[in-house]
Amino acid sequence: MIGGALNRLKTAIKKYWARWTFGVLLAVAASLYPLGLWSSHAIERQDTMWSDLRMRLEEPTPDPRVVIVDIDSKSLTEVGRFPWSRNVLAKLVTQLTRHYHVGAVGFDVSFPEPDNSSGYSVLEKLAERDLKDVPILRARLGELKSSLDYDGLFAKALEGQPVILGYNLSTGQAKGVLPKPIFTEEALNGREVWAYHTDGYEANIERLQNAAMGAGSFTVEPDADGVVRNYSLVQKIRDGYYSSLALATVAAYLKVEEGGITPVLPEAAHALTKGQRESGALDALLMFTPDGAREIPVGVGLTTIVQFSGPGGPAGGRFRYVPAADVLSGKADPRVLRNAIVLVGTTAPGLVDLRATPVNKEYPGVEIHANVIKAILDGRFKSYPADGATYEFLQILAVGLLLALVLAVLTPLYQLLLAGAVLAGSIGFNYYMYSQHDVVLNVFACLLLVALLFVMNLAWGYFAEFRKGRALVSRFGEYVAPELVAQMAENPEAYNMEGESRELTVMFVDVRGFTTISEGLTPKQLREYINLYLTAMSEDIRSSHQGTLDKYIGDAVMAFWGAPVAFPDHASRAVATSLLMQASAKRLNEDFIKRGWPELKIGIGLNSGLMHVGDMGSAIRRAYTVMGDAVNLGSRLEGITKVYGVGICVGEATRHAAPEYVYRELDLVRVKGKNEPVAIFEPVGRADEVGQAELDEIAAWDAALALVRAQRWDEAESRIRSLAGAHPQRGLYQLYLSRIAHYRANPPGAGWDGVTTFETK
Structure with missing residues (x-):
């Protein structure tokens, strides 16, 4: 039993070693990709496409904690064109904080210039110059100053309220006043942490910034293809690290005091990926709230992956949108706004705050911040784990080795089923980890490996079968009819040259008086004589009744029926062929006599029975042939045709196997080498033709x-x-x-x- 298993293993290794070797090498090479030992922009692009698709598959989950007060088309119609004067914004803040009692407000808008839209400065100049002689004017201006100082009104509305202003990062000059940084380089213990870095910004005027609780950057940088996928939680401006709008707004909402956000440095270098080590990453940010510390993981560049869901906008389904005009007029539903985090932004087409994202090419920019706020509140972040590269390496290697070893031994159908199952499993597990555990892993390298191994094994198998078919055609083409070779080539597995025992019919053909014939012809004439005779006999055997031509033995011909292609009527085919060959010999003889050549007469012996058929011979030369007692009897029957004066002599087994022919019994004979007598017959013709x-x-x-x-x-x-x-x-x-x-x-x-x-x- 063990010996048989070892033999089967040796046979499998001999058959599949090349394919196994190539598949294993391919699997090992692919597994090195996530370790950074080689790279491919094409694979990276496909991973990005899969990441976008994976994100689009997530159903939007409504979150009542975040509400967007939208400066939409309706609001622009009712209030006027944007930017609105700051007395309107002051009213908006007052309504939100004192009337609707929101939890925090974040402005996706900056205020880098003073607001002079009230006209107070013009009146003041008139009072100082052209109308300085009108005392009542100066007195009246003093009374109106507070109501016409729109920046002052706005600053007053901001004081003491959880309102965060926005500002924009730029590569130009610094403008406006920044809030205090959440931490500086000193807090990093000399470690340089990479982040979005700039010296330029467009922040808010000092009056407003000093009145507000804080400020955060609303700058969102897209990837190289122009699509926003990542969000900078912290940006570096000169020597300080500053909060983004989302982070600052959540901090205001959770009542985080100044200095309450600190960096968490990596404990050990081995915990980082190669990319993180090179970029100088943090493990996380710690946000200290009255209820305890919250950990916010950050990726390379102090970013987080934005968890988009749904198409975004008022109809997107994830966040409630309230028109700003309804807040100003008091028509907004208090239940929607109470204790909510409010982001003030715009979806109006003319205000150009639409971004390309994986879920929508025109996604409201303000909702990007809302998605990040939701992730911080939930404490759930889509992130690439520190050991993600190791996991991908092990996954690719395991899948690759499995398929490399198993696909080679399967049929194409099972190859397709296995490869499809592995593809579906890899995609399903990747999506499961993403949707249920927030783990972001790359999967395309694994999928590509599965596809390559499947195609390689399928193609290898196809060309192997093609070569096998060609070999079959080459080896059997000399023996059997072309139609049979084509049939065999379609299913080469069903045919081989291995020895086996089978019921067959064998034929021996010989020329009568060949010695006399050869003496009466020149060598050239004899060659042509034999060539014409052998060609005619071979065509009758192979083409007419699809026999297998075994060999030529001088002027003799040996053939058989029933192998390599099995025919249940092999005896009938052999008898029909023998009658046809006698007719062909008669036709040839007429031509030979006209040429003055000797008369052609042939004797044919047929016998049916159990024979050994296969590729037999020596190490020097082999042939596909038949052997056995039944074969020997067929040879004897050909020899005794001359004794009975007949052209064809068949054994009793052939007569019984081909009953549709009429036979003339010749004798009961005991041939040399056999003790049992056999009846011999001469076939006359088909019963319906005699x-x-x-x-x-x-x-x-x-x-x-x-x-x-x-x-x-x-x-x-x-x-x-x-x-x-x-x-x-x-x-x-x-x-x-x-x-x-x-x-x-x-x-x-x-x-x-x-x-x-x-x-x-």
Whole structure:
């Protein structure tokens, strides 16, 4: 049992070692990709596309904690064109904080210039110059100053309220006043942490910034393809690290005091990926709230992956949108705004705050901040784990080795099923980790490896089968008809040259008097004579009845039916071929006589039975042939055709296997090398083609043969002489007349079984 298993293993290794080796090398090479030992922009792009698709598959989950007060088209129509004067914004803040009691307000808008839209500065100049002689004007201006100082009104509305102003980062000059940084380089213990870095910004005027609780950057940098996927939680401006709008707004909402956000430095370098080590990353940010510390993980560049869901906008379904005009007029639903984090932004087309994101090419910029705020509040962040590269390496290697070893031994259908199952499993597990555990992993390298291994094994198998088919055509093309070769090439697995035992019919053909023929022809004529004869016989064997041409033995031909393609009617095909060959020989003979060449006569022996067939021979030369007692008998039958004066002699097994033909019994014989007698017959033709006169002759002959075996010599002689007189060309009758004369002189005795014994081949 163990020996058989080892032999099967050796056979498998011999058959599949090349494919296994190539597959394993491919798997190992692919597994090195996530470790950064080689790179591919094409794979990176595909991973990005899959990441975008994966994000689009997530259903939007409504979050009532974040509300967007939208400066939309309706608000622009009712209030006026934007930017609005700051007395309107002051009212908006007052409504939100004192009337609707929101939890915090974040402005996705900056205020880098003073607001002079009230006209107070113009009136003040008039009072100082052209109308300085009008005392009442100056007095009235003093009374109106507070109501016309829109920046002052706005600053007053901001004082003491959880309102965060926005500002924009730029590469130009610094403008406006920044809030205090959340931490500086000193807090990093000398470690340089990479972040979005700039010296330029467009911040808010000092009056407003000092009045507000804080400020945060609303700058969002897209990826190289212009799509926003990541969000900078912290940006570096000169020597300080400053909060983004989302982080600052959440801090205001959670009542985080100044200095309440600190960096968490990595404990060990090995905990970082190669990219993180090179970029100088933090582990996380800690936000200290009255309820305890919150950890906010950050990726390379102090960023987080934005968790987009739904198409965004008022109809997106994730965040509630309230028109700013409704807040100003008091028509907004208090239940929607109470204790909520409010982001003031715009979706109006003309205000150009739409960004390209994985879920929508025109996504409201203010909702990007809302998504980040939701993630911070939930404490759930889509992130690439520190050991993500190791996991991807192990996944690719395991999947690759499995498929490299298993696909090679499977049929194409099962290859497709296995590869499809692995693809589906990899995608499903990747999406499961993303949606249920917020783990972001790259998967395309693994999917590409599965596809490559599948295509490689499929192509390898195809070309292997093609080569096998070509080899089959090459090896069997000399033996069988082209139609059979084509049939075999379609399913080469079903055919081989291994030895086996099978019921077959064998044929031996020989030229009568070949020595005399060769003496009467020149070498050139003899070659042409033999070539014409062998070509005609070979075509009858292969093409007409799809026999297998075994070999030429001088002027003799050997063929068989039933292998390599099995035919249940192999005996019938052989008998039909033998009759056809006799007709072909007659046709050839007419041509030979016209050329003055010797007459062509052939003898054919057929026998059916169990034979050994396969590729046999020596280490020097081999041939696809048949062997066995049944084959030897077929050879003997060809040899004794000349004794009975017939062109074809078949064994009893062939006669029984091809009953649709009419036969003339010749004798019971015991050939050299066999003890058991066999009946031999001459096929006459198909039963539906043989005339009545010939059938009557055969019946008369059968009766005469029975008299011979009964040793009734006189009656047998009389009947045979009558048949010989009617058919003088039939040598069989003359043979039996001679035998009768011999038996009269030498009686065989009472125990005679009627068998003729041949002592020679």
